[in-house]
Amino acid sequence: MTERCVFRLTPQGLELTEVAPGIDIERDILAHMDFAPIVGKPRVMDPLIFGSEPMGLRETLLSIRLPDRFTYDADRETFFMNFEGLKVRTEEQMDEIYRHIEERLTAIGKKVSVVVNADGMELAEDLTDRYAQHAQSLAQRFYRNVTRYTTSAFMRSKLADSLAARGAQPHLFETQREAMDFAQKWQATETVAP
Numbered sequence: 001m002t003e004r005c006v007f008r009l010t011p012q013g014l015e016l017t018e019v020a021p022g023i024d025i026e027r028d029i030l031a032h033m034d035f036a037p038i039v040g041k042p043r044v045m046d047p048l049i050f051g052s053e054p055m056g057l058r059e060t061l062l063s064i065r066l067p068d069r070f071t072y073d074a075d076r077e078t079f080f081m082n083f084e085g086l087k088v089r090t091e092e093q094m095d096e097i098y099r100h101i102e103e104r105l106t107a108i109g110k111k112v113s114v115v116v117n118a119d120g121m122e123l124a125e126d127l128t129d130r131y132a133q134h135a136q137s138l139a140q141r142f143y144r145n146v147t148r149y150t151t152s153a154f155m156r157s158k159l160a161d162s163l164a165a166r167g168a169q170p171h172l173f174e175t176q177r178e179a180m181d182f183a184q185k186w187q188a189t190e191t192v193a194p
Contacts, residue, residue, distance in 0.1 A: 005029055006045065013038050018045045066097065070104050077144075078113040078183065079105065083121040094127050098134040105142040113183050114143050117176065118150040118159065132162040139168060145186045147171045149179040 001007070005025075006018035015038040019025060025039065069082045081101065088094055105112070123131055139146055150156055151174055160170040173179040 005042070007037060010038065015040065016042050018042050020045050020050065021047050066100055070101065072104070072108060072112070076113070076187075077110075078115060079108070079142075081114065081116045083116065083118050085120040087122040088127060088131075089124050091127065091130060094130050094134065098138070101138060102142075105138065108142075111142055111144045113187060114139075114146040115176075115179055115183055116146065116148040118148055118155060119152070121150065121155065123155075123158070128158055128162045131159070132166050132168065135163060136166045136168045145171075145183065147173060147179040147182045147186075149173040149176050151175070 004020050004023050005016055008015050008017045014035075016025070016029070019029070019042045021044055023029065025042070030036065030039075064082065064085075069086070071080045071082075072078070073080070088097070135146075146169075148159065148171060150159075150172070153174075156172045156174070160172050163170040171179075171182060173182065
């Protein structure tokens with residue numbers, strides 16, 4: 001790897017696989033080499049590598065794809081939402097999350113218990129009401145019950161106030177264990193109720 005390009009050693013020889021933006025392969029690379037590498041269709045290197053702004057590698061490398069944040073345990077009839085470390089900054093992001101959850105829950109085809117991990121979640125201040133609106137809409141259509149947890153007292157308070165203002169029961173806990181215990185007790189009560 002150089003500031004102009006990336007090579008890869010293959011059984012056929014050294015292959016040029018990537019080129020920096022704005023680089024002319026013939027003039028800026030091949031003219032300076034003592035041998036001819038294999039040149040197929042090299043892709044352009046990510047322009048962020050050459051910029052002066054932070055690349056956001058932490059978020060990119062540690063982020064979880066949106067589809068991977070949702071799982072359904074059919075045996076327990078419980079849908080898990082993992083918002084841990086998720087940074088929601090725009091209405092478009094919030095709406096995309098809502099649409100994805102709606103699609104997944106529609107596909108299940110019945111009301112389920114829901115456990116939400118909001119630990120480390122960052123929600124822009126102006127989106128708190130929109131979060132509560134989406135949560136209430138989903139709860140009315142898809143949830144038998146819902147519990148949420150986060151170690152952040154600030155986030156628990158913020159979500160509790162917003163959900164309560166819409167008439168929703170927040171059921172917010174500090175730990176996953178507390179949230180799961182509450183969900184199991186609710187399911188047990190529902191099972192024995194006449």
